[in-house]
Amino acid sequence: MNMSFLQELFNNITQRDALLWRRQGGSATPDHTQLLDACRGLLESDGEASSISLASRALAMYNQLDEAERTRFFEGLADDFAAEPARIDEAYAAYRETRDNPSLQQLFDACEPRRQELFRRLNLASNGTYELVHMREGLLGRLRERPRPDAKELGAIDADFSHLFASWFNRGFLVLKRIDWHTPAAILEKIIRYEAVHEIQDWNDLRRRLDALDRRCFAFFHPAIGDEPLIFVEVALHKGLPQQIQPILAGEHREIDDPEAADTAAFFGISNCQTGLRGISFGNFLIKQVVQELKQELPQLRHFVTLSPVPGFAHWLTECRNDESLPASLRTPLAELDTPDWHLDPGLSERLKTIVKPLAARYLVEEKNARGLPLNPVARFHLGNGAELHRINWLGDISAKGLQQAVGLMVNYLYVLDDIERNHENYIAKATVACSGEVRDLNRRARKMAKGENAK
Amino acid sequence: MNMSFLQELFNNITQRDALLWRRQGGSATPDHTQLLDACRGLLESDGEASSISLASRALAMYNQLDEAERTRFFEGLADDFAAEPARIDEAYAAYRETRDNPSLQQLFDACEPRRQELFRRLNLASNGTYELVHMREGLLGRLRERPRPDAKELGAIDADFSHLFASWFNRGFLVLKRIDWHTPAAILEKIIRYEAVHEIQDWNDLRRRLDALDRRCFAFFHPAIGDEPLIFVEVALHKGLPQQIQPILAGEHREIDDPEAADTAAFFGISNCQTGLRGISFGNFLIKQVVQELKQELPQLRHFVTLSPVPGFAHWLTECRNDESLPASLRTPLAELDTPDWHLDPGLSERLKTIVKPLAARYLVEEKNARGLPLNPVARFHLGNGAELHRINWLGDISAKGLQQAVGLMVNYLYVLDDIERNHENYIAKATVACSGEVRDLNRRARKMAKGENAK
Amino acid sequence: MNMSFLQELFNNITQRDALLWRRQGGSATPDHTQLLDACRGLLESDGEASSISLASRALAMYNQLDEAERTRFFEGLADDFAAEPARIDEAYAAYRETRDNPSLQQLFDACEPRRQELFRRLNLASNGTYELVHMREGLLGRLRERPRPDAKELGAIDADFSHLFASWFNRGFLVLKRIDWHTPAAILEKIIRYEAVHEIQDWNDLRRRLDALDRRCFAFFHPAIGDEPLIFVEVALHKGLPQQIQPILAGEHREIDDPEAADTAAFFGISNCQTGLRGISFGNFLIKQVVQELKQELPQLRHFVTLSPVPGFAHWLTECRNDESLPASLRTPLAELDTPDWHLDPGLSERLKTIVKPLAARYLVEEKNARGLPLNPVARFHLGNGAELHRINWLGDISAKGLQQAVGLMVNYLYVLDDIERNHENYIAKATVACSGEVRDLNRRARKMAKGENAK
């Protein structure tokens, strides 16, 4: 995406907001106290028709605030839009007495931060849902930057957003749509912008990825936020499991010009689009629904597999190399990774492969985070969905980014429909990593190598 | 609606459910304990993809239960799916200490009845939202039948539904659609079924009401429950304010065959469709959005007015007549209402008109309920929306129902855009009934009549 | 269809026309000379934008004419809108000289009746295509009523319509749509009206036929005439080939509540909708495209078969019985057909079956019209499409109409995809009737019976 384009887009949105504001009779730039007053007014209204214009006005004001004023607005939300302690105390006393459902209900109502009702009412405005998602995005930015204790109060606002969004973006409300060259440009430009795994350069690049007989792309949308995709997945139809991402991205991959000749659907990019929906999970639902769609369209498909990045592996490997306990039998050959463009030297590459692949298996299968789950986030996602860690592909991604973050490796996670449920349960219950014999063998070899044994 | 049609419809739904159930491998009819277990399983799942099938299964089971089992299921929800007292006590203690946002958040979470999370998860199923609305409909039926104290526990379940539905059916998520003869039959049959004010006999009757150049009909829909309208309003375009409903219903009203010749949009029927959404208010939003639509399409329209029934007036009038304090100067002429077919006798009708219209003004303007608001529910609705009580129409509805419930009267409530806000605020703040000079005069006359004075 | 409904519909259309006419400034009722003048004006215009309003006006005038004036209008078209003889003579002379393409082109242009250009220009009006189809319908009515020689001149107008319609309603312009309970009422009411094979009583009846898991209905539409179906076919999914129409029409047929359990798609009604498109053939394309659609949706379907009426068979049989050469061994038993309600007497029915079914086979296979093709029009249609005359069903249609026109028989024509081409070619080239062994046996038996032999 070139900058001027984004710039223009941004100007455009601001233009519209300004226009709205002017048509609604607003003039001077508002500040956070005016906005907080507008929010109070909205809460005091009776929630009916006049509330719509109050909500629109408040959101237009928010969009006019500069960053500093927005911060003050969020602080005001934290301070003045929580709940009434006295009402809580009273409701709790009553509940303690009876422990029955009606008094629980009273207590629940008393405890609900007024922010939640505020957000529900802001949602009355015609673009309300999107604006609130956008507002949370701003809040999350502030949470990241703040020192911990201070962030806690703002964190409560985030909890309110999460609570509502989990309800509003319930999978029952999501709509799956196919994305292709017949999709409106207003949506496609968002696909270009939001692609997070393998950047899309421009419209021609997009066309190469989407508009071929061997490509599919699907996204979840929410009816109330129109053109904004929530998450999307890119798929290449293939004969056999793909090993390398570059041919797919280049669109050189056209031996499968007839989709009915493919036996594999390869998911090569899943991108979340809305920062403001962080923590609301869609990916799992998306993959499974897309598998259903593809099976319906192309009943001959037999394999559903990802071609996934391994972010963090290079970092972990560097730490290994820095670890003094690493046997020399590994340290020496790994040093060759420092050779510039090692991946272009076939002999060197082949030597490295015999060492790095086993270590990658080990990284993916054995290395765990504080919660006892795999350290690698992509692995966590697919294993949690019930997929199997199926194959590690040497030189799977030889882009600068791929080499830098994963020593060029990519991984196939395989979704075997009959095993998903069991894999998922074992993963949840026992953190078991489902993996293929091949990966298990690699891991075993890594164990031997770590002991300095010959890893054959 | 003839019965065989409804019967078939019902069979059809049951058929589909049964088919679903069979395809999902279910066999024997389940009972409430199985369903409660399924609900527990759903809550214990991790809320991701496997939850979809658990949710579908639970809803299919609910649909298989007979009425007695459903009652037991609701009792189980009340007993076993509330909150954990210990967790609440602990969270309250912490909150009491700090009174800060994070501890409030904890307390709020602890107080949320588990039913709410259960309902959110049931909503994962593909028809979940509709099924939950339907489930609440069943619950409301039980609440009506039960003796008070006993109903209280079930009432808490209803509060949970209300809480979620208010969020899910937020106006921001609703979609306004025009209903006409190009609308799918699956929706039109629901319009026939749900019309609550002036019954629609059959498809030919529907066509007369919808498919003419002087008719408009609009409904709110929710994206997740597809073909099911939530509420709809019927409009007739008119020259001047309409006084009588029968010509409109008969579709004889075609002097305005050119919509551009109309100056008035008359709202002659507003029907809520989903019993299971009781208390979630849409009507206000609907009327105002429809006014906007009509103004856009037909800029020459000047008056937006209802032709509304007066349910309860006949009942109130009977009570008046039974009241011993009623002066004989009223009692005697009112006795003529007992004459069969009095409305067909012009002289008699004219005599009654001079007495009954003032009493109707009095009933609408002065008679209040326990909360100090007008006794008449239709008046409450429109006055609450900011409309003006504009005109009382003698022989406005001479159907059996109209004569029986309102002595044949109908009322025009007028929506004057510039006054709506002020009327609404005065009504909310001071219960002021906005009314026209004509209605005020009628009311004054009624006051005199009540004192036995000559009411000229 | 009850009359009042059609009546109202008609009024409605007339209303709209009148409104259009009035808005366009027309006043008094026009006559045929005014219309012919308007047509001349349209032809003299340059065919661009002003022509649109000229065309609209001419069509509105046509709709205002009474039947007698319309007849005169058609006569005027025949007399004054043919071609210019002098121009033809000249062009022919030139063509005769050169015999080349350019002079042929000149001759072709000179011969084109001016009506064709007139119709193309009338088609500029927004509802033009539909109005022209409607106009031809009126013309066809006149052609039927007229004595032969006189009709010939009007017949030329019909040839002009045919020529244009064949081009405009080319299969490449047709759109296949599924008809179901989600189809707009405006279309469904036309399905009710146009069903020609087995009348649809009302909306409830329609719903029974369409809105079940085992039913499908498809229609061809033309983009320029919107809601008007051109032809539609009704399908019931079935296990095995259906024998009787009554259970299908009654919708009692629900053992196949799961469409995926069906192995047969039974086409039980094909109805042409537009009289004004007589002779423009769609049925063939429709059946084959529907077969494709169904195979895509339900790959397990193995048989595509009709359940078709046998109009004319009863008439033919009566003639047989009146034929003196009929052997007594047939005449006597056939006399039992005169017994009232013979089909309700199992013994009698069984006796008749052994005689009538062979005769039906003979009627369908052997009896030919002047062009050497089967006498039965339904047989001609399906055999011409490449289907096989597969089975004759005794008591297949026991409605009054079915008994009266076909002694209760119905026929299954089977579409075997691999045989269609060959059957079709043999039928076209040699008038060969493709039929099953069973039908061949019946025919053989009929031959013996005709000779008075014992037909075992």
Next chain:
Amino acid sequence: MNMSFLQELFNNITQRDALLWRRQGGSATPDHTQLLDACRGLLESDGEASSISLASRALAMYNQLDEAERTRFFEGLADDFAAEPARIDEAYAAYRETRDNPSLQQLFDACEPRRQELFRRLNLASNGTYELVHMREGLLGRLRERPRPDAKELGAIDADFSHLFASWFNRGFLVLKRIDWHTPAAILEKIIRYEAVHEIQDWNDLRRRLDALDRRCFAFFHPAIGDEPLIFVEVALHKGLPQQIQPILAGEHREIDDPEAADTAAFFGISNCQTGLRGISFGNFLIKQVVQELKQELPQLRHFVTLSPVPGFAHWLTECRNDESLPASLRTPLAELDTPDWHLDPGLSERLKTIVKPLAARYLVEEKNARGLPLNPVARFHLGNGAELHRINWLGDISAKGLQQAVGLMVNYLYVLDDIERNHENYIAKATVACSGEVRDLNRRARKMAKGENAK
């Protein structure tokens, strides 16, 4: 448009054709005799369902032919698919006898080149209409290149295409659609490609032109050729009549960010998209329908005007300067046009303006072609539509192309709804050029200047 993009597009289409061909069992590349045979087969088929696959096959073969073979194919069409002379002679003899409608009909049928029926049958294929338009495009290319006498035979094929296309692309079958940023990319890329007046550089450029509150774009589509626009017009909303194209193209024009503030709709580009539809006129209908649309959306619009190029003016001016009769009082100042970048020198530009603008008026108003109509094709188009030659804008287009073809001039043609009909009629009947007083004055001055008088 960069080349790689077009290249890829082209490959893509070829790919699909090849795939189709392979799936249909075709293998080696066909030649023109095979294709002509296939065409004969199609004509001999009975025009029903088997014809669809024959048509598809023939079109796929055509797409496989190289250019030389296609030429031979067209020659074959001219030679072997005309009409039968004997049949024509016979029909003419009969017609000569009777001069009645039936015999005229026979003659007309006999004269119709078999190509027309062939094209109608090729149109049965699913993409047939588009392929035929494409085929004519190829034919037109050949017609341009050929020497006259030789081209005549191929010209007859073109006449057949024209005859059919005029019928198929009747305005009654066209669909107007708004083009904006929500339009599918597959359509937008065609807008980029087909823009003929002011080239669109890339997607960002397109977005600037389309996706702003002050822009509108509309296109005509034909239902049978899906995503292919036939013609489109670009509109900028404006305060007052625009004088210069560059600010509009640059999208700097945002003082009108509120469309409701505009009083003028400026049509700044009309592009025909399908070479293969040359001579089938849409532009007139398009402009008038777009005016209707805009008036409906924005009732406050008062002026509908173009900002149009003046192709050919620079050429004409050069010829003037070369004409020896040109008075020196003009010749000398005009010589300054040879100064490089004269338009950047305000004094020089101002001097030239006083001479060149009058000459432009003269060129537009007085210079006529062989048919007595204005020499300038853009003037012919808009004057023929009934517009008025309203204003000549100095430095209206200072792009290289604008300077080169029109000395930087642009013209406003004004569409005054009440005058359109009269202007059009006067133009058609008397070739009258409707023009404003300002333009008339300029023309008068030019006349004086031509005589060497001082043109004040």
